Amino acid sequence: MSSPSEPPDRRQQPGASRPGSPAPPVRIADLPRDELQALAEEFGLEPTRFKTPQHLAAALHERRQIIAAMDREAMLDVVRWGRRPVPLNAGKEQLAREIARITTMRFSGLSQRGLLVLARLRGVAVEPGDDVPALIRKLKRQEGFFARLNRKRRALLGSIVSNMLGEDRAEDDYQFLPPQSGGDSPASPPRRCGSVKEEIEEAGLLGGLAGRIKRSADSYVNQKLDEIESRIDRKLDEIDRRLAEWRDKEIANRIRILKITLWATVIVGAASILISYVKLYWFS
Amino acid sequence: MPDDLFRFFRLLLAWFVTIYCVIVTAQSLWGWWRWLAGRDRYLSLLRRYLLVQALRLRFRAFWGDALICLLLCAAFLLIWRAQYQMDQIEQTLKHVRTSHVQPQRAS
Numbered sequence: 001m002s003s004p005s006e007p008p009d010r011r012q013q014p015g016a017s018r019p020g021s022p023a024p025p026v027r028i029a030d031l032p033r034d035e036l037q038a039l040a041e042e043f044g045l046e047p048t049r050f051k052t053p054q055h056l057a058a059a060l061h062e063r064r065q066i067i068a069a070m071d072r073e074a075m076l077d078v079v080r081w082g083r084r085p086v087p088l089n090a091g092k093e094q095l096a097r098e099i100a101r102i103t104t105m106r107f108s109g110l111s112q113r114g115l116l117v118l119a120r121l122r123g124v125a126v127e128p129g130d131d132v133p134a135l136i137r138k139l140k141r142q143e144g145f146f147a148r149l150n151r152k153r154r155a156l157l158g159s160i161v162s163n164m165l166g167e168d169r170a171e172d173d174y175q176f177l178p179p180q181s182g183g184d185s186p187a188s189p190p191r192r193c194g195s196v197k198e199e200i201e202e203a204g205l206l207g208g209l210a211g212r213i214k215r216s217a218d219s220y221v222n223q224k225l226d227e228i229e230s231r232i233d234r235k236l237d238e239i240d241r242r243l244a245e246w247r248d249k250e251i252a253n254r255i256r257i258l259k260i261t262l263w264a265t266v267i268v269g270a271a272s273i274l275i276s277y278v279k280l281y282w283f284s
Numbered sequence: 285m286p287d288d289l290f291r292f293f294r295l296l297l298a299w300f301v302t303i304y305c306v307i308v309t310a311q312s313l314w315g316w317w318r319w320l321a322g323r324d325r326y327l328s329l330l331r332r333y334l335l336v337q338a339l340r341l342r343f344r345a346f347w348g349d350a351l352i353c354l355l356l357c358a359a360f361l362l363i364w365r366a367q368y369q370m371d372q373i374e375q376t377l378k379h380v381r382t383s384h385v386q387p388q389r390a391s
Contacts, residue, residue: 247337252346259349262356269363276370280377 029057036060043067043093044100044121067096070117075099077114080174088176096121103202105143105151107136115139151201158200158208165196 031039036056037047043063050056075095079086082102086095099121107115115135119126124142126135143151200208320331343350 244337244340248342248345251341252349255346255349255353259353259356262353262360266356266359266363269360269367273363273367273370276367276374280370280374 028060029054031057042097042100044096044123046123064093066120067092070096070120071113074111074113074117077111078102078117081110081114083174085177087179089179104198105140106198107139154204154208155197155201157205158197161200161205161209162195162197 028036028039031053033053036053040047040050040056040060040063043060045056045059045063047056050059070092072092072095075092076088078099079095082099082104084098084101086098090098099118102118107118110118112130112132112135115132116126116128116130119135119139119142122139122142124138126138130138140148196208196212199211202208203211320327320334
């Protein structure tokens, strides 16, 4: 990750390079408008609020400075609470991107420092000394009337669907992804595991149900892939065991053949020396 | 023409077999070496796998035979040495006899 002290336009654009393929640094201000907008959305900015690309680039620069100044542990709190799939060694910008994907308005279980990070990334003006109720109040106030209304409507719909489906939900402990070699990696698709009601509240009826079906299909495919992998592992272990047996047997056989050859050589040599002795001392 | 035809045949055979074995073994080892020294990713994997197989070799299965082979090699070298000594004695005796017979004939 680039240091916050660097000028913004000389830093590498996040997500433009992948580990192992060095790319020349790209100035944020030189990016095409659509890429700039996509980047802004990834960092939790609303691109339509900025009139010119220059304003957007400046906002992006400011946002990145805020992110660089954030407490990493607090960001990890938010990631754990939002159940976002990130590795433990993810950089701050990657964490910020994942946090920007969290749209839920249910803040139970999130620490005060996590609420501070979330509020700052949602563009809410907060003070470090704000307590949890104050932070939640500010976050809810920032949502807007119509957005809240829509959310309530979706929540109602979600509770109806949830009652119809009779969901029995058991939430597992959060686990980080395996560590990655590079600092920032391309963001993974959104995957928040919540109840049907919460999903419908966040993504709407169709979006929530589609997400649920997609996740079920994903888990089925993953289960099958795990089965195939374990079968291949068993087969490889069997091959390895047989190879080891064959190796030991082969070496033992070769040494036995060598032993027989040496016995024959020694016997012939002994017979030869015996004949020489008899010839020398008895017949000469 | 050599004095003893059997000895001559034995020496010739030993030389031929030794040279043949050295050439064939060297050729085989060189071929394996060249093949395993490739820069392919899978060959690198194979090299590591061979190393692991070599380290996992169970000596208990054949250490007795290997010890017998070593002792037989030592016995073979001793017999060789003894045969050489015997040949030297035979040569010396032959030389002594001829040198004793010639003065008698001359006198």
